[in-house]
Amino acid sequence: MKRHRYLEIGCLTLSVLAAGIFGPASATLAPTRQAHAQETQGKQSPPRKTRPKTGEEDQERPQGKTAISVSVDLVSLNVLVTDQKGNVITGLKPEHFAVYEDNVKQEINHFAPVEANITVVMLVEYSKQVFYLYSGYEVWNAIYTFAQSLRPGDWVAVIGYDLRPTILSDFTQDRAKLYDALRRFNYPAFSESNLSDALIDTLDRVEELEGKVAVLLISTGLDTFSKHTYDEALKKCQASSASVYAISLGQNFRIRADAAGYISPEGNLELLMSDNRLRSFADYTGGAAFFPRFVTEFPSIFQDISNQLRNQYSLGYVSSNPKKDNKLRKIRVDVTADINNDGKPDKLKIHTRKGYIAKEL
Template sequence: MQKPIRRAALLFGLVAGLTLWQSGATAQYSETKPEEQKPQAVPQSGPDKGVGETVIVPRPRSTQPSRTPADQDRPGQEETFRFRTDVELVSVSVVVRDKDGNFIPNLQKGHFRVLEDNVVQEVQRVEAAEAPMTVAMVIEFSDLYWEFLYDTFQAAYGFVTSLKPEDWVAVIIYDMKSQILLDFTRNKAAANDALNQMRIPGFSETNLFDALSDVIERMESAEGKKSILLISSGVDTFSRTRYDAVLKLAQSSSTPIYAIGTGQAVRLWYEGRGYMSSPGGLTFLQADNQLRSFARLSGGRAYFPRFEGQFPGIFNDISAALRNEYTLYYRSTNTARDGKFRKIKVELVGPDGKRLKVVDQKGKELKYELTHREGYTAPRPVE
């Protein structure tokens, strides 16, 4: 009897502490801002605007999202998104970094070579201008690992505080099922109010695969520099969606997934005292690998912070990656509507067609890597 009472008392204490911590979060994270870069052209708004549709509005999976004419902005109404589906034009978001993690700027269309199933494609245009971010936050909020909740709140509140005024954010939480706390908005206060609804978790399930697959599908029609921020232990309990099915969705998605693994410090404490022996230790290793796979296949990154001081750097890295990415567009030479997966490879090439050589200000050659999604699934015939 004492153990449940003690656990409840600790949980209430955690919530109270987080409430006090939140009041100082804005000042803490505003001190560390992403590095400002001069964009080539800054759009005045994010993705195309319209009235009446948002990415979070529930829709049947068996039907395509409706395509309505763009509505004119109406005074007194909050901006929402209009979505466009173009099955012929393929877009690939590419992040180019050197070995130290610095972004390589000023690349032009001629520097990129795209191969689809090893067939060279003609790049029609490359967009590199800074634009507002569109981020769907998917947050595990369950009683399964209540000890991890501090990391959860650190990541959620801290990321919202790091957003710029023109960025869009939505908040989705999940345990046994997912729940939309907030549709896309630029209002940080509204986002924090949504996070404030996360008080006492009600269930001990973490159906990660169901929640993530649902959000991936919803985000496909969104435009702009979009991403999913997954804040999770990486553990799935009883999802109806299989792991391999989520991997396929992530692999073919145009939305990169940035994952923050929670509970690393708590796990380290338990490991040091011999409490993380099998099978518990293997469960968390598998969970970490799942988060890494979601991020890698979709063109994002996974982070596993052990210390509070690491969070601002993570937020800066995610923001900088989205703001410094190149978006490539091409029309596939494969016109078959067969529903098959098509593998994408992006390379940097020089005028001679060989691998592009990148040097620093001193003329020293830099090693670099490209991050992008692995491919996409071709459309099927319309019946």
């Protein structure tokens, strides 16, 4: 096994160990078809993409990795529009939007400028390098602060990862269950942080959920021995309809350690690469990346994320390209609007996913 060095602190060299920190999960986001039928009886859960919604239907828990069939191939986009300062732009109409697939303009068949509830999976790194170097307190504080920001109707699940991802709380609207998941982040046993594996697994689990779905990735961005490559994780992000919002751990520690000369040049390079991973995962999915130095920044970050998710425009179109060739289709969304009423279109920023995979049915 090849050892990988991240940081040198005095005589201490951090190396990774092949093992995991979490025991068996008591709930799963992706049960079998039979388990799904048994589990969802009498329960409310966020909706799935298995059939058109009606106002009279009970909601079901979203379960990933189950077979579905879709009669109309509607490509759904959650689009956030902001000005150059990051202020969210609301009140836009369908005629303000233009959607292009592989540079071919598409007809918008669905448009909904609504403030909606959100479905979020918190994907949280919790390994020895987080606990010892970056302080487990950051992790606990992040989960607690986010739970405080929830509104009625929001759904949240919690997944922790080191060697492998483990579900600590299935989708719930109960804050007490989230606090219980927080208590399961106890003393870490191992140092692995397989980020690409954990992210791909999580995006697989949420791909059949409908509505505004996000993965809240709380991580150092470091990746040790993932079976999946960084490029594979990026391709998964491109194919996903979920937005990734990344929050970096350990920025304050890194600044202080670097100033004291405790980080080697190789370690600095690896840390810069870890930041780039988080930015890329967010950018490819239309999300955002944050790099807080202090835990006191968490409330404003979560408020920003919540505001962005709740004020996205929901767009949909049927591709003019009927081929199902498992290839990437690139998506571009343009917005032309005179927000300032000065007779000129304003320069606006559009945040949405960059593309999707035209999967064979």
